[in-house]
Amino acid sequence: MNIKEAKELLDLSLEELSNLALEKKKKISKDFVFFTHNFHINYSNECLALCPICAFGKPLGQGYTLSLEDIENKLRDLKEKRKNILEIHIVGSLNPELPYRYYISLLELAKKYFPEATLKAFTATEIAYLAGQEKKSIKEVLSDFKVAGLEVLPGGGAEILKDELRKILCPKKVDTKTYLEVHRTAHNLGIKSNITMLFGHIETWEDILEHLSIVNNLYNETGGFLVFIPLLFHPKNTKFEKRVKKAFPSKVYRVIALSRLLLDIPHIKAYWIMLTPKIAQTSLLFGADDLDGCVYEEKITKFAKRKSPDYLDEENIKRLILDVGFTPVLRDGKFNIKKIYKES
Numbered sequence: 001m002n003i004k005e006a007k008e009l010l011d012l013s014l015e016e017l018s019n020l021a022l023e024k025k026k027k028i029s030k031d032f033v034f035f036t037h038n039f040h041i042n043y044s045n046e047c048l049a050l051c052p053i054c055a056f057g058k059p060l061g062q063g064y065t066l067s068l069e070d071i072e073n074k075l076r077d078l079k080e081k082r083k084n085i086l087e088i089h090i091v092g093s094l095n096p097e098l099p100y101r102y103y104i105s106l107l108e109l110a111k112k113y114f115p116e117a118t119l120k121a122f123t124a125t126e127i128a129y130l131a132g133q134e135k136k137s138i139k140e141v142l143s144d145f146k147v148a149g150l151e152v153l154p155g156g157g158a159e160i161l162k163d164e165l166r167k168i169l170c171p172k173k174v175d176t177k178t179y180l181e182v183h184r185t186a187h188n189l190g191i192k193s194n195i196t197m198l199f200g201h202i203e204t205w206e207d208i209l210e211h212l213s214i215v216n217n218l219y220n221e222t223g224g225f226l227v228f229i230p231l232l233f234h235p236k237n238t239k240f241e242k243r244v245k246k247a248f249p250s251k252v253y254r255v256i257a258l259s260r261l262l263l264d265i266p267h268i269k270a271y272w273i274m275l276t277p278k279i280a281q282t283s284l285l286f287g288a289d290d291l292d293g294c295v296y297e298e299k300i301t302k303f304a305k306r307k308s309p310d311y312l313d314e315e316n317i318k319r320l321i322l323d324v325g326f327t328p329v330l331r332d333g334k335f336n337i338k339k340i341y342k343e344s
């Protein structure tokens, strides 16, 4: 990616960006828009890092931590209610009170109850933290987790991959080099991953372009990213609440289109939980081709007072996709197609 050429895209109108992004999206994923049936487990919010951008993390002893028994009960309950879960997404916090064995058991439990679902767990920050806590290498931790069932790493924690900004946004999280090293190591072990970008805080458009460039370089090196996820920052209940206003939808659409145009990663996600279903739907006209999923039980953005509903059922997601002229496609967590829905 040539940053100088990329900068020229910043001068285009929303209509021009939409036209270009849709043209590229159609070459890659035709008129498909993907979604899945997924369940989130946010195992703890008690966190050492207390990042200024985070409304979810709480000091140790002041948040919640799910026991393995709590988690097994949730999984058992889910299994009775929903037979069609295709992806389990597990992320939490940096909690020094949880032993290494807890994480292994968590993966094993998810796999035991949902052997057919893709197991996506632990951000690069959590992996690097556990490696430090256990005095293991990143490769050893990822290998242990792979044996326990881990298949995909979620993309959280990338924020903006520029250390100068990370020191302000999330000073205790891994630096850019370590973040990328965790993903590179995962890809080399055959574990795919997702990758995010948190925007709408103190970043500039140049920071966004640099982030996209760094991400694309690693994708071209390993081919290991499944989807890129631009995440809209919600300042409510964070240390930035008084300093930053939530970005306008037009910024969301520009970021989605730039992501589609500048990245070689095949899928771009409009994460409705953070965007609202309506803005996520419009993002499909700017090159996004994935609406995430039904998202049963997500807690992280609830703490930042998001306006989106708790979950969307399959009919609602399909309607969002069909109403802007695309074809809904059910996928698993590795983007294997499970069903293509034609409008009846």
Ligand code: SF4
Pocket: 045, 047, 048, 049, 050, 051, 054, 055, 056, 057, 058, 092, 093, 094, 125, 170, 173
């Ligand atoms: S973003 Fe993650 S690491 Fe930072 S405070 Fe929140 S839970 Fe902890």
